[in-house]
Amino acid sequence: MIYRWMFVLLMAIPGAAAPLAPESARLLTVELFSTRSVRALTVTPLGSGSTRRVDGQPALQPMTAPLQVEWAHDGLWLSPETTVKQLALSGGFRLQASGAQEILAAGKWTIAWRQDGLRVLLTLPSEDYVAAALNGETAPDEPLASLKAMAISMRTFALVNANRHGAEGFGLCDSTHCQALRLGRARPEVERAVRETAGETLWFGGQRAQVYYTQQCGGMSESARSVWPAERANYLAEHRADPYCLRRSSAEWHARIALDQLSGIFRAQGWQIPFPAESIRVTRRSAGGRAVLLEVTGRGATAKLSASSFRFAVDRALGWNQMRSDWYTVSVSGGVLEIAGRGYGHGVGLCQAGAYEMAVEGHSEAEILSFYFPGSVTGITAADHGWQKVAGIGWTLLTTDPRAGLLVDGNAAWVKAQSLLPSPAGSTGPMVQELPNTELFRQTTNEPGWLLASTRGNAVFLQPAAVRQNNGGAETLLLHEFLHVLVEQEAGEKAPLWLREGLVEILASPAEATRATMDLTASEVDAALAHPASAAASRRAHLAAARMTAVLCAHYGMPAMRGFLRNGVPSGVAETLGPVAQP
Ligand SMILES: [Zn+2]
Ligand SMILES: [Zn+2]
Helix, strand or coil, X not given: CECCCCCCCCCCCXXXXXXXXXXXXXXXXXXECCCCCCCEEEEEEEEXXXXXXXXXXXXXXXXXXXXXXXXXXXXXXXXXXXXXXEEEEEEXXXXXXXXXXXXXXXXXXXXXXXXXXXXXXXEEEHHHHHHHHHHHHCCCCCCHHHHHHHHHHXXXXXXXXXXXXXXXXXXXXXXXXXXXXXXXXXXXXHHHHHHHCCCCEEEECCEECCCCEECECCCECECHHHHCCCCCCHXXXXXXXXXXXXXXXXXXXXXXXXXXXXXXXHHHHCCCCCCCCCEXXXXXXXXXXXXXXXXXXXXXXXXXXXHHHHHHHHHHHHCCCCCCCCCEEEEEECCEEEEEEECECCCECEEHHHHHHXXXXXXXXXXXXXXXXXXXXXXXXXXXXXXXEEECCCCEEEECCHHHCHHHHHHHHHHHHHHHCCCXXXXXXXXXXXXXXXXXHXXXXXXXCCCCEEEECXXXXXXXXXXXXXXXXXXXXXXXXXXXXXXXXXXXXXXXXXXXXXXXXXXXXXXXXXXXXXXXXXXXXXXXXXXXXXXXXXXXXXXXXXHHHHHHHXXXXXXXXXXXXXXXXXXXXXXXXXXXXXX
């Protein structure tokens, strides 16, 4: 990751501070391990910035070693010290609980005591949440277009339901009740799908849409109203044929349950159902064909039972995934209830298997979303049209405002950058993404909001035009970032940060680089570039990097400098620099 200080520091951002209502990026508080009781956790800090605090302590303390947290009758027992009520953590951590998938994430954490185990809450950026949801609920070989359609759907769900569990003291749970999360390293395709849809949600009639998705609708999507009578969304009102998912699989399933066993399940629920049950039939179906109401008969009496209560009771008693949907036929033979079903899930909204197949067949994310949510529009706000891809000459612009004139500046900058540092033949040009607000810039780049731009590999991220406005022209800014892209294409693993930064500086503004002062050592510069404590510290490190590179370049020449970039800086060279580097 490359850090880049820009010409004027942004401490406050007037103009861009106008509230976007509703927000396209925010912090979300998630309950982790929500479907299990966790009594022991190993908490390992990742990186150098992780901190902790227990009740009573005034401030966060640096945390470098793993910590064992165990539930006890009177609080949390922390190895090797003491018993506390609550542990607060900040930064990146790995959490391991026996029998549960390990969690890797960064944010603000609270581990608290509750009667049945540890309560673990994580507050994280909404874009990180979307990546974790996409990681948790999509196929490992999911194509990009359906990943993007899912990212938009999941972000919509998260922002609409951000306080769904508000009464319990958090926002969302990490199970399928809300959206299943997998907080860990995401595949590059998942990261790309989140990044290229940053902030995008579905809108309907000027409001964020209510979205639902289902694993496999079985060939016929269900209307939301038949599953949730209170749901009034028009774009979910229809049940429609889905030819796509059936091309992947028929999604048929079967379940056999002995009537004796079933009677036991009904009794355990405390339901007034004839005992023992002798027959069951479906007496009402939705327009889409899913069971709505069942009738149970036994000893001459009958009772009505809702299909959803029936499925929940069976799944709870016999294990989830016994009955994978409400779309089935039933028959009784030899004291056994035979259920022949189709589809996985409630069938409402986006069918994941169908979206996958649409993507395989070459449909875009926009086509997928308008097939499953007819009439809805994708945008970052209700007023825009989401991300637009615009082709520059040799580079690509991703923006929500294609009229803004960045193309002319970018074309000039790319020509200039390539004349200064020609790129190897066949390399792909940069992708510039202009984020529409500072919070999305921060969440997408993991950089502080006072940066104007950030480059990672081939991707250049820009603050919105309103923020850049008073900080020099886009051409100068893009020249810098494009040089970073070119330097990164050439850099080997051993190239230090100061050399990568310094080369960009001396190519972009050679006069400034020779005038810069050098009051830091090479390792201090690298540390300050990697984790700048402030805008001022970042600026100082950039100037020192520029000066160091300028001194070496005057001594060895540019071809040798590019050799250092590819192969690392030899030790003799570092010694040349050594005495000069000291203040
Ligand atoms: Zn939930
Ligand atoms: Zn389907």
